[in-house]
Amino acid sequence: MYIAMVASECAPMAKVGGLADVVHGLSRELLRRNQAVEVILPMYDCMRYERIFGLEKCYADLWVPYYDQWIRCDVFRGVADDIPCIFIKPLSKDNFFDRGIFYGHQDDAARFAFFSRAAMEFMYKSGRRPDIIHCHDWQTGLLPVLLYEIYQSLGMGNSRVCYTLHNVHHQGVTGPQILRQSGLGTHLMTPEKLRDNTHVGAVNLMKAGIVYSNFVTTVSPRYAEEIRYTALGHGLQSTLDTHAGKFGGVLNGVDYGTWNPEVDGHIPYRYGVDDFSGKFRNKAALRQRLLLQDKFKPIVAVVSRLDQQKGVQLISHSVFHALANRAQFVLLGSGAEKAINDHFWGLKHSLNDNPDCHLEIGYDEELSHLYYAGADMLVIPSAFEPCGLTQIIAMKYGTVPVVRATGGLADTVFDANYGDKPHEERTGFTFKDFNEAGLESALGRAIGLWYRFPRYFHQLRLNGMRQDYSWNQSGGHYMNIFNHIRA
Numbered sequence: 001m002y003i004a005m006v007a008s009e010c011a012p013m014a015k016v017g018g019l020a021d022v023v024h025g026l027s028r029e030l031l032r033r034n035q036a037v038e039v040i041l042p043m044y045d046c047m048r049y050e051r052i053f054g055l056e057k058c059y060a061d062l063w064v065p066y067y068d069q070w071i072r073c074d075v076f077r078g079v080a081d082d083i084p085c086i087f088i089k090p091l092s093k094d095n096f097f098d099r100g101i102f103y104g105h106q107d108d109a110a111r112f113a114f115f116s117r118a119a120m121e122f123m124y125k126s127g128r129r130p131d132i133i134h135c136h137d138w139q140t141g142l143l144p145v146l147l148y149e150i151y152q153s154l155g156m157g158n159s160r161v162c163y164t165l166h167n168v169h170h171q172g173v174t175g176p177q178i179l180r181q182s183g184l185g186t187h188l189m190t191p192e193k194l195r196d197n198t199h200v201g202a203v204n205l206m207k208a209g210i211v212y213s214n215f216v217t218t219v220s221p222r223y224a225e226e227i228r229y230t231a232l233g234h235g236l237q238s239t240l241d242t243h244a245g246k247f248g249g250v251l252n253g254v255d256y257g258t259w260n261p262e263v264d265g266h267i268p269y270r271y272g273v274d275d276f277s278g279k280f281r282n283k284a285a286l287r288q289r290l291l292l293q294d295k296f297k298p299i300v301a302v303v304s305r306l307d308q309q310k311g312v313q314l315i316s317h318s319v320f321h322a323l324a325n326r327a328q329f330v331l332l333g334s335g336a337e338k339a340i341n342d343h344f345w346g347l348k349h350s351l352n353d354n355p356d357c358h359l360e361i362g363y364d365e366e367l368s369h370l371y372y373a374g375a376d377m378l379v380i381p382s383a384f385e386p387c388g389l390t391q392i393i394a395m396k397y398g399t400v401p402v403v404r405a406t407g408g409l410a411d412t413v414f415d416a417n418y419g420d421k422p423h424e425e426r427t428g429f430t431f432k433d434f435n436e437a438g439l440e441s442a443l444g445r446a447i448g449l450w451y452r453f454p455r456y457f458h459q460l461r462l463n464g465m466r467q468d469y470s471w472n473q474s475g476g477h478y479m480n481i482f483n484h485i486r487a
């Protein structure tokens with residue numbers, strides 16, 4: 001089967017968050033299953049080019065319709081982590097992907113609608129006829145519309161689209177001019193098709209993807225329920241209900257070639273279930289790197305984008321709760337919002353002289369590996385969480401997750417003290433209420449167990465390391481979906 005993954009992110013060269021890990025991990029899994037996979041991405045100026053090998057121009061003068069004119073693009077190919085990738089580079093004064101950052105511009109909807117059109121035009125012109133086009137999030141929601149409204153009649157009638165919702169909080173709601181920009185007619189502005197369910201004058205790109213795709217997935221079973229039946233659907237509940245027959249949750253996996261303390265090249269000491277001593281040496285290395293004192297204390301960590309979704313106020317609170325309860329606290333976080341960044345910079349300055357605390361504000365892929373390896377606990381107090389990868393990575397590294405029980409966090413972390421799971425499946429600490437008391441109850445229990453019942457704490461670490469959240473199982477689910485929609 002030939003599968004074209006069209007997305008706005010793919011690790012390791014273009015990563016903002018979990019979407020990049022998923023496109024990367026799922027692509028590698030499909031390649032392992034002997035499928036032909038290509039990932040199609042915008043050619044951002046801010047990509048990590050050193051992670052792409054054999055980059056070369058493979059198609060010149062791709063003319064892509066844009067309003068009443070055409071924009072010329074060059075197309076490159078290269079290989080990253082064994083994944084064949086295609087990069088589309090528009091050559092116009094709009095500089096769609098030469099902005100120094102991936103997202104956050106006023107014209108984001110126009111940039112990614114253009115990318116969707118360019119990806120379709122490239123597949124069409126270069127003679128590619130994917131069996132499956134797998135699109136991700138609002139950025140590529142328009143692609144199935146373009147396929148069915150334009151390219152199907154041009155000879156791409158056999159391609160089927162699987163569309164994955166990674167975060168329904170961002171839907172790409174934009175003005176109707178996006179239709180003319182992309183070469184689509186305004187007759188698509190109906191409640192059944194592209195019109196936003198709340199703002200009647202607007203187009204909703206994520207809704208477009210849901211309506212036009214052959215199958216729609218989201219990244220965990222719990223989140224699939226939440227967005228269909230609760231306000232977490234942010235207005236898409238009725239659309240998901242209408243299309244419930246082609247909608248389901250598939251839990252994300254993690255690429256254990258990248259995230260595994262037994263083989264991880266980014267950490268100083270490797271370890272596993274059978275030889276755990278490296279974990280403690282990594283803890284010492286983390287302390288040394290972050291200039292923390294070497295004391296008999298657990299390290300509580302946060303590795304996260306810093307935004308409201310991630311529960312920034314509870315992250316702040318966990319700093320003080322950890323320090324007040326004889327734990328050390330380390331954070332690796334970056335935010336897109338100035339007010340949130342300023343808040344954490346303020347916190348960092350006020351705690352600068354504390355030998356038990358370090359806040360690293362920024363994005364650092366390599367350092368994140370040492371955080372997972374060196375910490376004892378990872379706190380994830382999200383307001384909502386479609387799947388969440390950090391808790392899954394933490395478990396693989398013997399770091400006990402302390403999470404709010406929502407979305408994929410509730411599907412993957414099972415409480416040490418409560419619930420009906422057998423003991424060997426209990427892997428962390430969970431809390432329900434999105435407030436300080438909820439966080440304190442779970443984090444307090446975690447730190448208490450570390451001090452008072454170290455053997456049981458160690459058992460929790462081993463339980464987590466023994467769980468299998470590799471792409472193996474989820475890759476199988478996706479293969480079933482692909483086969484189902486091709487049939």
Ligand code: ADP
Nearest residue numbers: 017018304305332333334363364368388389390
């Ligand atoms: P989201 O996609 O909402 O950001 P996920 O838990 O799905 O959350 O994925 C987060 C990914 O981004 C993980 O691989 C995590 O290690 C990584 N990450 C988050 N913040 C940082 C950071 N500041 N530096 C390095 N990696 C980070």
